[in-house]
Amino acid sequence: xxxxxxxxxKVINLKKATIKDVAQLAKVSISTVSNxxxxxxxxxxxxxxxxxxxxxxxxxxPNLMGKQLRSGQTNTIGxxxxxxxxxxxxxxxxxxxxxxxxxxxxxxxxLANNHTAxxxxxxxxxxxxxxxxxxxxxxxxxEHLAGQGIPAVMLDRPVSGExxxxxVFDSFNESYLATQxxxxxxxxxxxxxxxxxxxxxxxxxxxxFQQAILAAGLNLEDMVVLKGLFEEKASFEAMQTYLTTATxxxxxxxxxxxxxxxxxxxxxxxxxxxxxxxxxxxIGFDDIEIASYFQPALTTVHNPxxxxxxxxxxxxxxxxxxxxxxxxxxxxxxxKLRDSTAQC
Amino acid sequence: xxxxxxxxxKVINLKKATIKDVAQLAKVSISTVSNxxxxxxxxxxxxxxxxxxxxxxxxxxPNLMGKQLRSGQTNTIGxxxxxxxxxxxxxxxxxxxxxxxxxxxxxxxxLANNHTAxxxxxxxxxxxxxxxxxxxxxxxxxEHLAGQGIPAVMLDRPVSGExxxxxVFDSFNESYLATQxxxxxxxxxxxxxxxxxxxxxxxxxxxxFQQAILAAGLNLEDMVVLKGLFEEKASFEAMQTYLTTATxxxxxxxxxxxxxxxxxxxxxxxxxxxxxxxxxxxIGFDDIEIASYFQPALTTVHNPxxxxxxxxxxxxxxxxxxxxxxxxxxxxxxxKLRDSTAQC
DNA sequence: ACTATCATTGTATCCGGTTCCATTACCAAA
DNA sequence: TTTGGTAATGGAACCGGATACAATGATAGT
Numbered sequence: 237x238x239x240x241x242x243x244x245x246k247v248i249n250l251k252k253a254t255i256k257d258v259a260q261l262a263k264v265s266i267s268t269v270s271n272x273x274x275x276x277x278x279x280x281x282x283x284x285x286x287x288x289x290x291x292x293x294x295x296x297x298p299n300l301m302g303k304q305l306r307s308g309q310t311n312t313i314g315x316x317x318x319x320x321x322x323x324x325x326x327x328x329x330x331x332x333x334x335x336x337x338x339x340x341x342x343x344x345x346x347l348a349n350n351h352t353a354x355x356x357x358x359x360x361x362x363x364x365x366x367x368x369x370x371x372x373x374x375x376x377x378x379e380h381l382a383g384q385g386i387p388a389v390m391l392d393r394p395v396s397g398e399x400x401x402x403x404v405f406d407s408f409n410e411s412y413l414a415t416q417x418x419x420x421x422x423x424x425x426x427x428x429x430x431x432x433x434x435x436x437x438x439x440x441x442x443x444x445f446q447q448a449i450l451a452a453g454l455n456l457e458d459m460v461v462l463k464g465l466f467e468e469k470a471s472f473e474a475m476q477t478y479l480t481t482a483t484x485x486x487x488x489x490x491x492x493x494x495x496x497x498x499x500x501x502x503x504x505x506x507x508x509x510x511x512x513x514x515x516x517x518x519i520g521f522d523d524i525e526i527a528s529y530f531q532p533a534l535t536t537v538h539n540p541x542x543x544x545x546x547x548x549x550x551x552x553x554x555x556x557x558x559x560x561x562x563x564x565x566x567x568x569x570x571x572k573l574r575d576s577t578a579q580c
Numbered sequence: 581x582x583x584x585x586x587x588x589x590k591v592i593n594l595k596k597a598t599i600k601d602v603a604q605l606a607k608v609s610i611s612t613v614s615n616x617x618x619x620x621x622x623x624x625x626x627x628x629x630x631x632x633x634x635x636x637x638x639x640x641x642p643n644l645m646g647k648q649l650r651s652g653q654t655n656t657i658g659x660x661x662x663x664x665x666x667x668x669x670x671x672x673x674x675x676x677x678x679x680x681x682x683x684x685x686x687x688x689x690x691l692a693n694n695h696t697a698x699x700x701x702x703x704x705x706x707x708x709x710x711x712x713x714x715x716x717x718x719x720x721x722x723e724h725l726a727g728q729g730i731p732a733v734m735l736d737r738p739v740s741g742e743x744x745x746x747x748v749f750d751s752f753n754e755s756y757l758a759t760q761x762x763x764x765x766x767x768x769x770x771x772x773x774x775x776x777x778x779x780x781x782x783x784x785x786x787x788x789f790q791q792a793i794l795a796a797g798l799n800l801e802d803m804v805v806l807k808g809l810f811e812e813k814a815s816f817e818a819m820q821t822y823l824t825t826a827t828x829x830x831x832x833x834x835x836x837x838x839x840x841x842x843x844x845x846x847x848x849x850x851x852x853x854x855x856x857x858x859x860x861x862x863i864g865f866d867d868i869e870i871a872s873y874f875q876p877a878l879t880t881v882h883n884p885x886x887x888x889x890x891x892x893x894x895x896x897x898x899x900x901x902x903x904x905x906x907x908x909x910x911x912x913x914x915x916k917l918r919d920s921t922a923q924c
Numbered sequence: 925a926c927t928a929t930c931a932t933t934g935t936a937t938c939c940g941g942t943t944c945c946a947t948t949a950c951c952a953a954a
Numbered sequence: 955t956t957t958g959g960t961a962a963t964g965g966a967a968c969c970g971g972a973t974a975c976a977a978t979g980a981t982a983g984t
């Protein structure tokens with residue numbers, strides 16, 4: 237009999253202890269337990285001690301679902317994204333996590349594989365506010381969010397509204413200045429390694445590139461656009477193809493859609509027996525970790541990712557705690573001069 | 581009056597629509613709404629259509645807290661970690677996210693800044709099962725978890741139990757083999773760039789290093805241990821100090837606790853005007869992205885991170901769906917021969 | 925001793941869903 | 955017309971907590 241009892245005890249114990257169990261063991265009501273555990277200062281110290289002891293004995297930890305359902309607050313900030321791949325994201329999330337912790341919020345990163353799952357998570361009240369880095373979220377989705385009163389900060393698109401802010405990089409100007417720098421070095425025939433067609437950064441960077449060229453009084457027709465697709469491999473192949481079909485008046489400098497693209501291009505140039513920056517200058521975007529380790533060290537545009545992350549959290553908490561409107565913030569980047577660019 | 585009404589309407593509308601609102605608008609009970617929206621096949625098509633229309637009109641999306649509280653299921657797998665920094669984590673999480681999506685689970689990554697927050701999140705029923713990559717979780721915590729019936733897979737420590745599995749790399753053997761390789765190249769005086777004292781990987785790697793040396797009949801006293809702390813800067817300084825105090829019979833090869841450490845050491849060697857691998861051979865661990873871009877390309881131990889991630893998800897789902905016991909799995913790494921090692 | 929006051933504790937409701945079970949409506953067979 | 959059966963819908967309990975409010979008990983003032 238004793239054996240069976242022990243077994244039953246174990247099975248019963250497998251079920252998570254609830255506030256009811258704690259109340260029963262401490263011989264008080266559940267409301268008193270709730271008060272004691274949440275630091276409401278009305279419980280007699282003696283009773284509180286008994287409750288804490290009971291809670292500890294039962295390995296009690298509150299069910300967050302119940303807690304959050306009733307209180308309507310999660311005390312959690314959610315980051316929603318379609319991809320955690322790449323160095324950008326983890327630099328971002330690292331600072332976000334620190335900033336969120338400093339403000340005594342919890343952090344939850346949700347990776348949704350499709351749009352429905354994303355919106356469900358976003359609208360499912362699993363967080364008090366959202367930081368969104370997801371290209372699939374369109375304006376209609378944002379309207380939904382706003383309608384449900386969930387504050388959000390967008391990182392990949394400039395938007396703003398009643399409870400909606402955005403913090404983006406100044407891709408156009410960065411590109412404009414980088415291109416200007418290549419022109420200043422004496423290059424007159426430039427190439428652009430394009431990223432994805434529907435990507436905002438790609439679009440802005442390409443526009444900046446074009447505008448700088450026009451502003452210098454040069455002809456866009458002399459320029460070359462290669463499909464780099466933001467990838468090393470695609471850029472390598474695109475550059476390889478270009479090099480074999482090079483004309484008499486070849487391009488001497490390339491602006492790449494991002495660093496990976498720049499690296500792929502440089503590898504193709506090197507594989508063809510030519511040199512960077514002697515034969516070609518190349519500039520990237522993002523200043524990923526590899527950029528400074530690469531040979532030659534990459535001249536690239538550095539975006540203040542940590543600053544963006546910090547601002548995103550600050551701004552979201554502002555939206556959460558005040559009833560003020562959201563705003564658009566644009567952060568300027570910086571051209572890091574390294575060894576992949578030289579005088580023409 | 582109309583203006584005020586409109587205003588009131590707006591304010592009311594700001595509140596999220598609940599299942600009750602949908603029921604009211606569709607003129608049915610909430611249970612029917614629930615059935616209709618969850619695909620229970622008892623609702624008359626006509627009614628269902630009316631409900632769907634109402635739900636859409638109200639921008640209704642269910643509150644996940646309520647849903648999960650009642651059903652006791654979250655359909656979500658949680659990843660719990662103390663740090664997302666570094667390339668290891670994002671390679672890991674990328675594969676995890678794909679695997680989880682393929683199994684039709686949601687994914688939530690929780691970054692807890694302190695132990696209490698971590699355990700609260702872990703024990704708060706916010707996920708059906710957990711993948712834990714957090715050095716702060718000790719055996720007592722795991723007992724808690726087991727006691728609450730939450731299945732978990734540990735990634736940084738070999739453990740197993742009723743609902744607990746682990747998937748770790750074979751750090752000891754990897755280190756043993758890497759050291760053996762250095763010995764095979766003719767090196768007789770070796771150095772180890774140590775990581776954190778309390779880190780399991782560091783401990784295993786150091787043990788493997790020592791055992792390989794002993795097995796070769798060499799004397800441990802001839803070996804050198806530098807404090808690299810898994811960081812580039814600390815390793816740079818440790819190596820710099822070592823080089824200035826070098827003896828007549830210097831070490832010719834180093835095993836570093838990780839790649840960053842190896843890179844720091846190599847930079848110090850180069851800064852001192854010497855060369856790798858001509859003067860010193862250096863081996864790292866992890867095969868981070870930079871390793872192959874670095875000059876010289878780093879000889880390092882490659883761990884099958886994607887495989888670990890895939891197995892973690894598969895194993896966790898096994899624990900979730902069957903009542904079988906957990907297990908320990910150890911994955912072998914592979915020594916990637918590149919350009920930072922040479923014959924003595 | 926009686927009562928007002930305050931410190932504690934208990935009761936009941938609610939949060940937003942799911943789900944079991946009862947109820948209703950409808951139709952065909954007797 | 956009655957009955958039986960099934961399809962469709964509604965009612966109510968419940969998940970685990972928080973919280974407003976009621977109730978209790980103790981203490982002190984008169």
